[in-house]
Amino acid sequence: MGATSNASPAPLNSALSSFPSLKALKFTTKQQELLIRVSALALIYVLAFVVRLFSVLRYESMIHEFDPYFNYRTTLFLTKNGFSEFWNWFDSESWYPLGRIIGGTLYPGLMVTAALIHRILHFFSFAVHIREVCVLTAPFFASNTTLVAYFFGKEIWDSGAGLVAAALIAICPGYISRSVAGSYDNEGVAIFALLLTFYLFVKAVNTGSLAWSLASAFGYFYMVSAWGGYVFIINLVPLYVLVLLVTGRYSMRLYVAYNCMYVVGMLLAMQIRFVGFQHVQSGEHMAAMGVFFLLQVFYFLDWVKYILNDIKLFHSFLRITLTCAITVGVLALSIGTASGYISPWTGRFYSLLDPTYAKDHIPIIASVSEHQPTAWSSFMFDFHILLFLFPAGLYFCFKRLSDATIFVVMYGLTSMYFAGVMVRLILVAAPAMCLVSSIAVSATVKNLSSLVRAKSKSPQGSGKPLSGSKAAAKASADQSLPFQKNGAIALLLGALYLLCRYAIHCTWVTSEAYSSPSIVLAARGHGGGRVIFDDYREAYYWLRQNTPPDAKVMSWWDYGYQITAMGNRTVIVDNNTWNNTHIATVGRAMSSYEHEAYEIMLSLDVNYVLVVFGGVTGYSSDDINKFLWMVRIGGGVFPVIKEPDYLVNGEFRVDKGAAPKMLNCLMYKLCYYRFGEMTTEYGKPPGYDRVRGVEIGNKDIKLEYLEEAFTTSNWIVRIYKVKPPKNRW
């Protein structure tokens, strides 16, 4: 919005001021270019918003998936009770009986942003519901991201590249996957903040201006308040500074930009309670501090070099200073680590550096599907032609090396690595891919079009070599004239075709893959019509309406946020997996025999147990398929649970050949209770599980300590009531 309205009055003004003479309506070339640029940008801005509305049109204005429900719930609380209440909120509805200090364990940026937008709209007396604000926050910020991408592209290359970058990022599936309407998650805001911080920092490095640097510190603060991914910034920026130092590109501009950004950004970031003193205490943030001190040493040396004119003297001084600095640094780090002042790297951080780490040590991280290493197909799916344009863009960057292009190259390469390690980090790589690719597209198209235009004009006119000395040189050299022109046209058409394919692919991916709320499931019916499975909400609403308000619900942690947000009931564990032992206890209960599980459930005051079962509909991400993770996580803390007990020759089975412990554990019983009487598919025996494709092994399930309380219409969610303990006499 800002840029559109800022820039548009310029042609408007000139037209208005000389209104009487119609001749003035004829724009100069520069004005035309500005008008085209601004209107293109405005269109891109709208496009980025509109393309993310598939889910609203196809389903409804609703919050998607798992984590967004927590964000929505907290935002609701924030708008109702105000910021100070929110900041001090102790939530007793989750992690029963431990509870959760919400203010101290979340990144408040997203909620505060949505609440602020809501407040502003209400100030201008637009009575919109907070839900609509939450649903549309992500698309709104995606639109803003396109603007940042434009300015970023302009900063590192030229305004043409900026426009292409804005267009590419507006529809890049890797980014859309986390920013469709309704996916009200930290990432939606954070990518905007990330790119903004980078842009402002690059701008600060380019200008050496304190103002830009300060702005980037505030961008960093916003990023810290919004997403844990800020660690990427606080490591990439020092790395970038280090590279500049090593390549001999140290300048005063860099000194000012980094110091200001680091110091102010760090102080600001400490205001977020969840981050606190991590900037000076945690191993993940030490690189930034090290580079900060290194920069001071560098500046000092530079100054000494300036004072001393003797090279020899300076070299010996250099040696001493470097040795001292390194010794002090290493000493400080080792003492800090040994004394426990500096915390070691967290598991999540380790798993980024070593992709196999989580699998061996932290099953709870490895169990999340979005933490899996990325497959090649999903790279292709999420980036499409960007994957090929990226190396080309790198080539152009290296050809015109500057501080800014070095930054974007480093951003691209590191984020590509992280995207390869974890699926969800494709998101971080998406802006870098778009930026680098935009350079490739812009530079190529510019070269080609200048070729084409040079030929179409009179031969003696040298045309207008816009950029790329090579193209200009070729044009003036006049070698194999018709062939070159045709080739250029063909290549231009090829590029156009590729970009069209990209646009088509992105739209298709958005509509097919990324616009499902995953709360409401849709499938094709027999008649070709759409069948909707609204079982989740059916179950959660039943919990909300027909259970006592203080009932505690035990389920696998995936559904925790949804139960508290939609069911409004207390849960034992939820998606904020901060306490592994507690989750392991639930995993243990699910994988124990009923009477053992009953003891655990009584000790946790559980009233209801909720399981998700896809055997009737063929919904494959159900609890039976997740069951081995429960066993693993439970077994990680309680060695009574052993994974081999549930496997037969290393194979996970639910049919007659399944392990006896499997056939009698709580999860199996709850999922398949009375399923043996049910015919799911014509021509198959009763009790045929459509997900696993087998007839279940235990059809005669009797429940002793629990009773069926509710099952949804497609059996996807089943809720059981825990019977009160029997009287002893």
Add this chain to the structure above:
Amino acid sequence: MECRLPFSLVVFCLVILSSTVRSELVISSVEKFVDLHSHIVRVVSFLKVENQGPYDVSEFVLAFPDAQAKNLATMLVIYLEEGKIIYSEFPINSTKPKLKQSNMTFYPVTLPKKLEKGKTAGLDVYVVLTNLLKPLPKEITQAESQLLVYTDNIYYTSPYHIRNQSIVFRLPGRIESYSEYSEMRLVESELRYGPFEEQPPFSYSPVVVHFENNNSFAVASNFVQEIEISHWGNVQVTEQYTIIHGGAHLKNGFSRIDYQANPSMSGASSFRTLVARLPPMSHSVYYRDEIGNISTSHLRGDSQGTQLEMELRFPMFGGWKISFSIGYSLPLHDFLFESDAGNNVLNITFGSSIEEIVVENQIVRVVLPQGSKDISVKSRFTTKKSQELKYSHLDIVGRPVVVLEKDNVVPEHKRYFQVYIYYKFNNIFLLGKAMMLILGIFLLFLICILYMHADLALSKTSSWEEETEGRK
């Protein structure tokens, strides 16, 4: 208790009889029909009243036991003379029970025309009662049918002498048990007691009917209707319901497989759908609850009205609760008229659009356009009235809201009860918001233009930068 009751009644009625002239009236015949098809009890009594006294009589007294009077939702009395309808009125609520003593409540009905001595007239009394059907047993499993008990006086409760009377119970299905009397007949689903001859005033003898009734027992414990008037030509109605299945509670949990395998046998007492009859020309209908849209509904429209068939998120069993809201838009010209005095008259129907539902507490909020003045409400029944303000899109002073509240609302209210709201509104206010928007956008452009022309830089060139570059 039941033995003592008639005695006390007799004593009491003697007190009354001695002090008034009502004793001169005699009911020559009463036929009472009790309809027990749904959870709302509808009683129609056809009375023939004879004036045997020396004077003309202008008042007739209806008597109800307290248990019934407490749950009396509405009453309609039709006065016939020589077979012609002379007058009908709704005395309940408009005339509060004047006499109330011991366990009887009396509703004096002022006759529109004096009943001359020796003459006979007809009185048809239509009474709607709620909360009188009690489930027995109180808890049933999913497979069982719901059984209800209805208790009444076998004789027509009246302060007058009755020569000839009979009572008929119309039942929805199987009958489990009933009180045995010598004069009785059970034909299919109709249970008839009587005729009973020459009964003194306040005769009492209990009759109990225990029968099967699986009709949907929907009780809205809370119903808020918001009617928002826009003088651009639209009425937006939002209805919020909290509905409880008021029948026998479910025990032993709900089994989906039994419910799916044989829905007619299993879960007979539950209901899955509710039907709302919306006014004709309804459009933009929605049906949702706190956690989102409910996708299972059907909308059928015809000239009589629009029918919204709502499938609830889950089947409702005894004791279960659900809340949801529906909304629709209507054209304004069907509801808004101009009175002679230049007032706007809004004519709304009171009551829920859902068929066959008891509303325990209904709140109607009529949101009038911003700038409405001189608001007055006229209704034919008593409600709690209050006024408040609501702020919606682009409101500055807020919209006046007329709030009407009433307990125990049944479908009959919708049929007969109208509310008229008078207010003054100047149509010039309609342009206010459009002007506000235009002004706002104009200001935005103005700021942009000013910003583009203003030079906010402190210095034209950054001398500092040159300096550092020079040092390098």
